[in-house]
Amino acid sequence: MTKDRGQGLARSCPVCLGWLVVHWYRVCAGCRPWAGKYPERGVCPRCRHEAHLNTDGLCKPCLMAIRTEDDAEWALGLPEARPRPVQLIVGGMYGDRSADARPLRRPAKNGLKVGQQWWIKLRKQRAAPAGPPVLQAQVCGQLALFTVPRVLTDATVSAIVGRPVAGWEECRLVIEVMAAEHGLSVGWQRAIAEMVRLALAVREAEGAARLPEPMLRDLPSNGDAVRLVLLRAGLLDQAPEPMRFSTTNQPTTTYITAPAPLPPSVARSCRDCDAWMASGKRGSRCNPCRHWRELRPAGRCVRCLRDELPLRGSRCRTCRLYQHLDDSGPATVRATQLVIDLPHGAPGQAQLIPADEPAPAEDEDEAVSALHAARGQEPLFGMRRDWSPVMARLRRRSYRNLPLTTAARALTEELDRLRRGRQDPAYRKDIRTLTILVYRLGAETVFQERDVHDLALLDPNLGAKRVCQFLAARGLLAEDPELHRDADQVWIEATISTLPPTVADEVRLWVQVLRGQGRREHEARGYDGIRRYLFALEPTLTAWTSSGITTLRQITSDHATTAIDGLTGSARRQLAISLRSLFKALRQERVVFRDPTRNLPVGDLKGIPKSVPADLLAGLLDRATTPLGRLVIALTAVHALPGHEIPTLLTCDLNLAHGTLEARRGLLRHTLYTEEFTHTLAAEWLTYRHHRWPASTNPHLLVSQRTALDPDHPPVSMTMLHRHLPKGFTLDGLRQDRILNEAFETGDPLKLMRLFGITEKTAMHYVTVAHPEKTSQLPR
Numbered sequence: 001m002t003k004d005r006g007q008g009l010a011r012s013c014p015v016c017l018g019w020l021v022v023h024w025y026r027v028c029a030g031c032r033p034w035a036g037k038y039p040e041r042g043v044c045p046r047c048r049h050e051a052h053l054n055t056d057g058l059c060k061p062c063l064m065a066i067r068t069e070d071d072a073e074w075a076l077g078l079p080e081a082r083p084r085p086v087q088l089i090v091g092g093m094y095g096d097r098s099a100d101a102r103p104l105r106r107p108a109k110n111g112l113k114v115g116q117q118w119w120i121k122l123r124k125q126r127a128a129p130a131g132p133p134v135l136q137a138q139v140c141g142q143l144a145l146f147t148v149p150r151v152l153t154d155a156t157v158s159a160i161v162g163r164p165v166a167g168w169e170e171c172r173l174v175i176e177v178m179a180a181e182h183g184l185s186v187g188w189q190r191a192i193a194e195m196v197r198l199a200l201a202v203r204e205a206e207g208a209a210r211l212p213e214p215m216l217r218d219l220p221s222n223g224d225a226v227r228l229v230l231l232r233a234g235l236l237d238q239a240p241e242p243m244r245f246s247t248t249n250q251p252t253t254t255y256i257t258a259p260a261p262l263p264p265s266v267a268r269s270c271r272d273c274d275a276w277m278a279s280g281k282r283g284s285r286c287n288p289c290r291h292w293r294e295l296r297p298a299g300r301c302v303r304c305l306r307d308e309l310p311l312r313g314s315r316c317r318t319c320r321l322y323q324h325l326d327d328s329g330p331a332t333v334r335a336t337q338l339v340i341d342l343p344h345g346a347p348g349q350a351q352l353i354p355a356d357e358p359a360p361a362e363d364e365d366e367a368v369s370a371l372h373a374a375r376g377q378e379p380l381f382g383m384r385r386d387w388s389p390v391m392a393r394l395r396r397r398s399y400r401n402l403p404l405t406t407a408a409r410a411l412t413e414e415l416d417r418l419r420r421g422r423q424d425p426a427y428r429k430d431i432r433t434l435t436i437l438v439y440r441l442g443a444e445t446v447f448q449e450r451d452v453h454d455l456a457l458l459d460p461n462l463g464a465k466r467v468c469q470f471l472a473a474r475g476l477l478a479e480d481p482e483l484h485r486d487a488d489q490v491w492i493e494a495t496i497s498t499l500p501p502t503v504a505d506e507v508r509l510w511v512q513v514l515r516g517q518g519r520r521e522h523e524a525r526g527y528d529g530i531r532r533y534l535f536a537l538e539p540t541l542t543a544w545t546s547s548g549i550t551t552l553r554q555i556t557s558d559h560a561t562t563a564i565d566g567l568t569g570s571a572r573r574q575l576a577i578s579l580r581s582l583f584k585a586l587r588q589e590r591v592v593f594r595d596p597t598r599n600l601p602v603g604d605l606k607g608i609p610k611s612v613p614a615d616l617l618a619g620l621l622d623r624a625t626t627p628l629g630r631l632v633i634a635l636t637a638v639h640a641l642p643g644h645e646i647p648t649l650l651t652c653d654l655n656l657a658h659g660t661l662e663a664r665r666g667l668l669r670h671t672l673y674t675e676e677f678t679h680t681l682a683a684e685w686l687t688y689r690h691h692r693w694p695a696s697t698n699p700h701l702l703v704s705q706r707t708a709l710d711p712d713h714p715p716v717s718m719t720m721l722h723r724h725l726p727k728g729f730t731l732d733g734l735r736q737d738r739i740l741n742e743a744f745e746t747g748d749p750l751k752l753m754r755l756f757g758i759t760e761k762t763a764m765h766y767v768t769v770a771h772p773e774k775t776s777q778l779p780r
Helices: 032-037 060-069 072-076 095-101 116-127 154-159 168-182 186-206 213-218 223-233 287-295 323-328 388-394 406-420 427-441 449-456 465-473 487-497 501-514 527-546 557-565 569-588 627-637 676-692 718-723 731-746 749-756 760-770
Strands: 041-043 050-052 105-108 111-114 660-665 668-673
Touching (some): 072 116, 388 427, 406 427, 427 449, 427 465, 487 501, 527 557, 627 731, 731 749, 749 760
Antiparallel strands (some): 660 668
């Protein structure tokens, strides 16, 4: 067993399931010899857990339980023996119980046999009268892993009559002293004695030295008197504040001189009208409902169909307010509005809600703005708005003619001034979107980001991103975290959720390891790379789970080899790399004991770099029509910079005075020395960028019309870079041509590594293609 190099955290031993409070080893000291002696794992028939099984076919916890509890049925291996639960063990208790884990079957003349004493114990157990277990005493000091409230009745009291319980003699003397002090009858003493014996039996069933005071709630009666008796006898574990168990506010018994106060009332709803009552009020009904109940008979309301409510005109107090609304039209919805029972209000009876006025005609022009919520009011239950009726109503109208309040008009004019001078033809979409928002919701509210995006999805002439950025800069936007999640992360979670639960948990653990959250700290990988791995793994995982595999622990090397046998080329290589990454992470996290893909062949890329014909390269720079395109061609065709690194270049990394450009590669840096040609193109691009977007604060060196003024400062896309290249060229093709040309000229892999910042394997690959005679791999 290897030593765990991480922190000594509390966890369970995989052999005996014992709880290791703070331990540096994965297996407790008492189980390490057991695991070495019995390496085979299987499902124990007694506890149905996977563990190391001995020659009897049982795990170590079950052997200890059989000897401790004299479980003769399982010691003899009878067919009618049913599965048993296993008690939780705390690490460190194995020293004096090592003999309990000895095999049950010992060598005899005719093979392995069980001792004769187990047959004697079985006959005694079957001869004893069987009765239902009631409050069985447990080992003192053991804590229950899960507790549930007990149901104690008169039948429970009868079941423990005559049973000796610890502490009864001390409590009996206390009962006699209390009866003599207050002049209580013999009947009171008998009733209290039954409850005290029941409480002491509960204490033994809990395995506690003193009974916790909250457990007195389970007693059928006389909880206050039992509390005093146990408190005087020293057998009660008191609560932080004295508790009371009487159903009345002020008990009249003579032995309770200072009862504990009732707990303060909390906010709750009225029993009749469901109005929300603030804390501090007594009773289950609000004041209006109490007066209403005193004057009117109870019955069944014809509107809400609730029984036992005081009625007036066959309606309860709440439904009576909606009488005019129901009379004006068919009552399709029987809901009522939530009411808060405020301490002060207008005197007199509540007025009936008037019926709605007829809606104006569709062609009628509105001269006023929509109704808005006041500042500071928040919805009680947030719901996703449906903007379809609003857009259908406003589709025939111009957004410039919508009636707006003064604050709303000022907000739209500010956005108009801000967007008009930035040479963005799509700014009218933002103005139109903001106008509809402030017309419908007002300018004094906090806009939900989800509402802005839902509105923009209904019309191609509406935009959401820049409107959200404008509102967020002024503190008027409530962001939705779901809209800011990585798209690759969302795809990964959706794909994992389609797998069976156990396999999904294992794959989710692999994702956490790649994100740098495993047992060993390392640099986190991006969700885009994890998505490529999972995309290659998804068909294989689906096929495995469809064939009956429920956990990746069942995967063997044959499964992995069969999975890649039918593939060729890059698909085979990608699947092999993904499988090795998956099981390497699970092996690191101690989920699997052996990596089935350890010897899985990955293979090497056999592609040969190709050079670009000289006639196509001639005049390449003249065919680039933009400063950005010419700079991209120089970075790729001269300095062989990878295409995915070009969008991540920062303006601060370009130093025209020293003629250098730094490319960030994780924690490493690769310095490009710009010669006169690249230096001139970089200076032209910076001049063009400053004149085109003077207000741009994007830190990236390359920007576009969409990214220059975006407050989120995104990099340019790869699609935009390819659009600026002449037709027929790619970034990878130009880079390969430059490195291959240098390899033909020098044939020195060290120079290629220093000049282009590539690895030794890549440099040797290009040298091999350019000068095969310098290697052992000569062409045939």
